[in-house]
Amino acid sequence: MRVASSLDSLVLGEAQILGQVRSALMAAHEAGTAGGILTGLFQNAILCGRRVQTETALGRGAFSIGRAAVDLARSIFTDLSHASALVVGAGEMSEITVRHLVESGVRVVIVANRTFEKAEAMAERFGGTAIQYDRFVEQMATADIVIASTAAPHYILRREMLAPVLRKRRGRPLFLIDIAVPRDIDPDVDRLENVFLKNIDDLQEFVASDAGERVAESRQAAWIAEEETAKFFAWYRAREVAPVLGEIRRKLEEIRRSDMDILRSKLGHLSDREWEAIESTTRAMMNHVAREPVLRLKREAGERTGAASTPAGYDLVAAAREIFGIGPDGASEADSAHGADTIGPEATDTPSGPTTARAPGEIPADVEAPALGQVPLEGTR
Amino acid sequence: MSSATLTILAFALYLGAVVCYGALLWRYGPPGSASPGAGLVRFGRPLLFGGIAVQVAAIGMLCVSRHSSPFASDYGTLAVTAWAIALAFAALDIRYRIPAVGGPALLVACLVLCWAVTRVNAPVAESRIIDSQVVSLHVLLYLSSLGLFVVAFGCAALYLVQNRLLKAHRMNSLFRRLPPLETLDTLAFQSAACALPLLTAGIAAGVVRAFGGGLALPPSAWILDGRTLWVIGVWLVYLFYLLARVLAGWRGVRLQYILLVGLPCAIVLYAIPTRTHHFH
Numbered sequence: 001m002r003v004a005s006s007l008d009s010l011v012l013g014e015a016q017i018l019g020q021v022r023s024a025l026m027a028a029h030e031a032g033t034a035g036g037i038l039t040g041l042f043q044n045a046i047l048c049g050r051r052v053q054t055e056t057a058l059g060r061g062a063f064s065i066g067r068a069a070v071d072l073a074r075s076i077f078t079d080l081s082h083a084s085a086l087v088v089g090a091g092e093m094s095e096i097t098v099r100h101l102v103e104s105g106v107r108v109v110i111v112a113n114r115t116f117e118k119a120e121a122m123a124e125r126f127g128g129t130a131i132q133y134d135r136f137v138e139q140m141a142t143a144d145i146v147i148a149s150t151a152a153p154h155y156i157l158r159r160e161m162l163a164p165v166l167r168k169r170r171g172r173p174l175f176l177i178d179i180a181v182p183r184d185i186d187p188d189v190d191r192l193e194n195v196f197l198k199n200i201d202d203l204q205e206f207v208a209s210d211a212g213e214r215v216a217e218s219r220q221a222a223w224i225a226e227e228e229t230a231k232f233f234a235w236y237r238a239r240e241v242a243p244v245l246g247e248i249r250r251k252l253e254e255i256r257r258s259d260m261d262i263l264r265s266k267l268g269h270l271s272d273r274e275w276e277a278i279e280s281t282t283r284a285m286m287n288h289v290a291r292e293p294v295l296r297l298k299r300e301a302g303e304r305t306g307a308a309s310t311p312a313g314y315d316l317v318a319a320a321r322e323i324f325g326i327g328p329d330g331a332s333e334a335d336s337a338h339g340a341d342t343i344g345p346e347a348t349d350t351p352s353g354p355t356t357a358r359a360p361g362e363i364p365a366d367v368e369a370p371a372l373g374q375v376p377l378e379g380t381r
Numbered sequence: 382m383s384s385a386t387l388t389i390l391a392f393a394l395y396l397g398a399v400v401c402y403g404a405l406l407w408r409y410g411p412p413g414s415a416s417p418g419a420g421l422v423r424f425g426r427p428l429l430f431g432g433i434a435v436q437v438a439a440i441g442m443l444c445v446s447r448h449s450s451p452f453a454s455d456y457g458t459l460a461v462t463a464w465a466i467a468l469a470f471a472a473l474d475i476r477y478r479i480p481a482v483g484g485p486a487l488l489v490a491c492l493v494l495c496w497a498v499t500r501v502n503a504p505v506a507e508s509r510i511i512d513s514q515v516v517s518l519h520v521l522l523y524l525s526s527l528g529l530f531v532v533a534f535g536c537a538a539l540y541l542v543q544n545r546l547l548k549a550h551r552m553n554s555l556f557r558r559l560p561p562l563e564t565l566d567t568l569a570f571q572s573a574a575c576a577l578p579l580l581t582a583g584i585a586a587g588v589v590r591a592f593g594g595g596l597a598l599p600p601s602a603w604i605l606d607g608r609t610l611w612v613i614g615v616w617l618v619y620l621f622y623l624l625a626r627v628l629a630g631w632r633g634v635r636l637q638y639i640l641l642v643g644l645p646c647a648i649v650l651y652a653i654p655t656r657t658h659h660f661h
Binding site for chain 2: 072076173194202291
């Protein structure tokens with residue numbers, strides 16, 4: 001649950017892990033290796049991951065500098081699909097940032113680089129246009145987002161260079177992202193109205209601050225993971241208890257029938273109506289005897305959330321198995337010697353061959369009937 | 382149930398809406414968090430519509446009980462003012478879904494309604510002139526424009542907050558909860574652009590009535606009245622805003638300050654001494 005919720009991920013809250021969990025389940029299904037328990041576990045984990053995504057802010061916020069740039073751009077411009085991006089310096093960092101912007105809707109990309117071929121290559125990757133490096137300032141009159149990432153040792157954009165550009169822009173906001181080290185854009189530019197400058201340090205700090213907020217949000221996510229874990233174990237225990245209940249009923253019925261056979265041999269003169277009354281009475285007695293253990297086991301299945309024992313300190317299901325001599329797969333211990341697995345349907349293919357499912361109370365063919373007289377007649381009265 | 386009781390109920394509903402819409406700004410975490418503050422926002426709109434409906438009943442009850450237009454007293458006029466503000470924001474919220482503006486806009490409506498409640502027992506105009514359709518139209522147009530100016534004020538205020546957040550080097554994720562700067566700028570402009578023609582028509586209706594005859598004072602006394610001159614000043618402030626934006630291409634912080642100044646000027650109108658616009 002914690003893995004699917006990305007609580008154990010290196011980058012807390014990243015959404016990819018949930019997709020990977022989903023893919024793993026699909027791959028297991030295709031390979032035929034996912035049985036009931038495993039499928040239930042994975043489906044629960046996927047549900048848990050989805051709950052964490054929708055009910056908490058763990059998956060939100062900026063995970064990278066590119067995403068931080070997109071978040072900021074979205075707070076400036078109404079619609080990024082109407083915004084254009086100008087990249088100055090066709091480096092790896094600027095490419096990552098512009099990719100985030102393009103994925104978020106930016107359609108027009110213009111690339112300026114000292115080596116024109118590099119600009120052309122990057123522009124081609126984003127379906128944009130390459131321009132000569134010395135034209136980038138005039139191009140800023142039409143661009144909305146500018147990503148500067150050159151290797152220049154000095155500022156390539158100063159406040160006085162922007163003044164004529166801003167006049168042409170008629171007050172439209174301009175978002176400048178300076179991811180170059182050393183800086184490409186004079187920090188003084190940020191004082192201009194309608195100009196928003198963020199450098200790599202600002203963006204990194206922003207990403208770190210979001211990560212900090214995600215840590216705070218992870219408490220809520222951890223609580224959801226615990227809740228889903230509890231739900232899974234309740235479901236799992238219910239599956240574990242069902243065969244035990246069936247086996248208890250089967251054993252009691254077996255005892256009743258064998259005692260009824262003894263009785264028939266001794267009281268052969270009784271009429272059919274009298275036999276019907278005896279049958280009905282013995283069945284009712286059997287149900288009374290089974291009622292309390294069955295109820296307690298059912299309650300145990302509903303209440304237990306993964307802990308190995310009850311609050312009283314013992315495992316009721318294990319105790320029931322022990323008392324009634326039931327093997328780990330729900331069959332009599334005589335069966336368990338055949339190598340049945342403890343875990344449900346995916347364990348049906350055992351080294352000893354596939355086992356067949358039984359209805360509760362149904363007597364497996366290979367189970368020996370208890371010896372007559374094993375349960376004294378008096379015991380049923 | 383009296384009109385005043387219903388007005389107090391409407392006040393409570395608007396106040397609830399202010400809290401719900403304002404809750405959006407309470408939490409500084411990423412959007413969509415499971416905080417109680419974020420969850421409250423969805424109750425803002427039902428409370429707002431509830432308040433508007435209750436006010437309709439309150440104003441209707443006032444008209445029926447006094448057999449006059451609501452503009453025949455301070456109380457009625459202020460109540461309709463608050464109603465117009467709430468209605469203007471509701472229209473904007475339905476069209477653009479910008480709950481963040483609800484906090485400041487409805488807070489103004491609450492303050493006006495609070496003022497109205499204090500004036501419940503204020504004198505009611507005895508003259509039937511005030512019940513004429515032209516006078517009602519004159520006041521209604523002014524109040525409609527005021528409602529839109531409040532929305533423009535709310536957008537401008539949030540613009541300044543958003544601008545400050547985005548300019549800050551130490552980022553605060555509250556900016557994610559506010560609408561984008563461009564959206565706020567556009568909505569402020571559209572609200573003011575709709576409001577100014579209404580204000581113009583309202584002033585024109587007043588002038589028509591002043592020259593229509595049957596009044597105790599001559600038209601010149603109405604035109605040169607303190608409130609008339611003041612409202613023309615308000616009209617000029619908003620005209621300057623629109624011209625600066627459309628013709629001079631102004632955008633950004635300076636333009637929003639004009640809207641911030643414009644609204645108090647429009648509201649102060651109620652307190653301007655007057656020889657003509659009174660209920661005695």
